[in-house]
Amino acid sequence: xxxxxxxxxxxxxxxxxxxxxxxxxxxxxxxxxxxxxxxxxxxxxxxxxxxxxxxxxxxxxxxxxxxxxxxxxxxxxxxxxxxxxxxxxxxxxxxxxxxxxxxxxxxxxxxxxxxxxxxxxxxxxxxxxxxxxxxxxxxxxxxxxxxxxxxxxxxxxxxxxxxxxxxxxxxxxxxxxxxxxxxxxxxxxxxxxxxxxxxxxxxxxxxxxxxxxxxxxxxxx
Amino acid sequence: xxxxxxxxxxxxxxxxxxxxxxxxxxxxxxxxxxxxxxxxxxxxxxxxxxxxxxxxxxxxxxxxxxxxxxxxxxxxxxxxxxxxxxxxxxxxxxxxxxxxxxxxxxxxxxxxxxxxxxxxxxxxxxxxxxxxxxxxxxxxxxxxxxxxxxxxxxxxxxxxxxxxxxxxxxxxxxxxxxxxxxxxxxxxxxxxxxxxxxxxxxxxxxxxxxxxxxxxxxxxx
Numbered sequence: 001x002x003x004x005x006x007x008x009x010x011x012x013x014x015x016x017x018x019x020x021x022x023x024x025x026x027x028x029x030x031x032x033x034x035x036x037x038x039x040x041x042x043x044x045x046x047x048x049x050x051x052x053x054x055x056x057x058x059x060x061x062x063x064x065x066x067x068x069x070x071x072x073x074x075x076x077x078x079x080x081x082x083x084x085x086x087x088x089x090x091x092x093x094x095x096x097x098x099x100x101x102x103x104x105x106x107x108x109x110x111x112x113x114x115x116x117x118x119x120x121x122x123x124x125x126x127x128x129x130x131x132x133x134x135x136x137x138x139x140x141x142x143x144x145x146x147x148x149x150x151x152x153x154x155x156x157x158x159x160x161x162x163x164x165x166x167x168x169x170x171x172x173x174x175x176x177x178x179x180x181x182x183x184x185x186x187x188x189x190x191x192x193x194x195x196x197x198x199x200x201x202x203x204x205x206x207x208x209x210x211x212x213x214x215x216x217x218x219x220x221x
Numbered sequence: 222x223x224x225x226x227x228x229x230x231x232x233x234x235x236x237x238x239x240x241x242x243x244x245x246x247x248x249x250x251x252x253x254x255x256x257x258x259x260x261x262x263x264x265x266x267x268x269x270x271x272x273x274x275x276x277x278x279x280x281x282x283x284x285x286x287x288x289x290x291x292x293x294x295x296x297x298x299x300x301x302x303x304x305x306x307x308x309x310x311x312x313x314x315x316x317x318x319x320x321x322x323x324x325x326x327x328x329x330x331x332x333x334x335x336x337x338x339x340x341x342x343x344x345x346x347x348x349x350x351x352x353x354x355x356x357x358x359x360x361x362x363x364x365x366x367x368x369x370x371x372x373x374x375x376x377x378x379x380x381x382x383x384x385x386x387x388x389x390x391x392x393x394x395x396x397x398x399x400x401x402x403x404x405x406x407x408x409x410x411x412x413x414x415x416x417x418x419x420x421x422x423x424x425x426x427x428x429x430x431x432x433x434x435x436x437x438x439x440x441x442x
Contacts, residue, residue: 103332
């Protein structure tokens, strides 16, 4: 029987590639998106819905907007905090962190797996030990896997197959898998097309350039 | 500086004693309750609010009712499933399990700690290795502690000081701490006073009897 895997799926470049990657590995995949009141939710969730529908994958969007008040000031969930322009510095990066977001997402995905016969949950963490996001590092992924093995009557798994990859590695894998990269959404600024200036847009552009892959994204600038 | 601890706090016997226990240990405590659409939420949250107000402890109630749809059929969140009467059997116990509830609660409490300077989160798991709830066992608590140490830029802790205790041990500790046991709420049936017949009421009664402590609870029968 194929592994039944729930992919934590934002509709971005990384998690869309992950959805294709687990499907190509033979998993029976389902996709979980979360609306946590983030500024770029409209474009991101629209991308997620279009990609999941195109793949014919079961997709659920969970409304966790009530969580936003539990997070401190950050540019994703607090409209009063500006999205920083330009490449990330430690200071501007801190403004984009929703505290403990990945643990919350994995906990909810594991609840779905527990309730409805899933075997594993997967998330698109990448960047290895040097990513500035603690909850994207290999030690976090390994600890969450150990917790998943103990949280339910059945052992569950946490998969993070890209955890040691760069974003350029993910772009290369996406091309090999035929991922509709132009449909994926990265920008944090909240507009209808990618702003091209926020840290996430710059990361996205740099990944395509480093991978030597034409960037299909339409940017404002 | 005292340890700043967020207690996952339902207003029940175990988590109320935990709140007093961490406070007696010198921690600066805050309390987090979650409304996850459970049948007995009205009485439970009323108890939690009264206890926290009496202690003068900051108390937040997070609305996670949107999560209920992600959990399978169980008597706590699905009004069509009857609350089983009598002592728990493996079959009736299964109906009271909200999948992965403790990981979700700990993840949210850790988000609060991460955002607002907490050092630790504590939960009232007890029963040791033989509890029927996987997410109350020592190995689950230890795995979540390891995940908490890795989830944020600062290491956070997960405390489960009662994990090897029986419920009678908790009653004895509660008496020593002066916990207002008559205000705590256990019953799953959803009435205004404890039904006295559901598995949780039977567990509560048995714990007082085993501890040799007069039970201040008013029961229907």
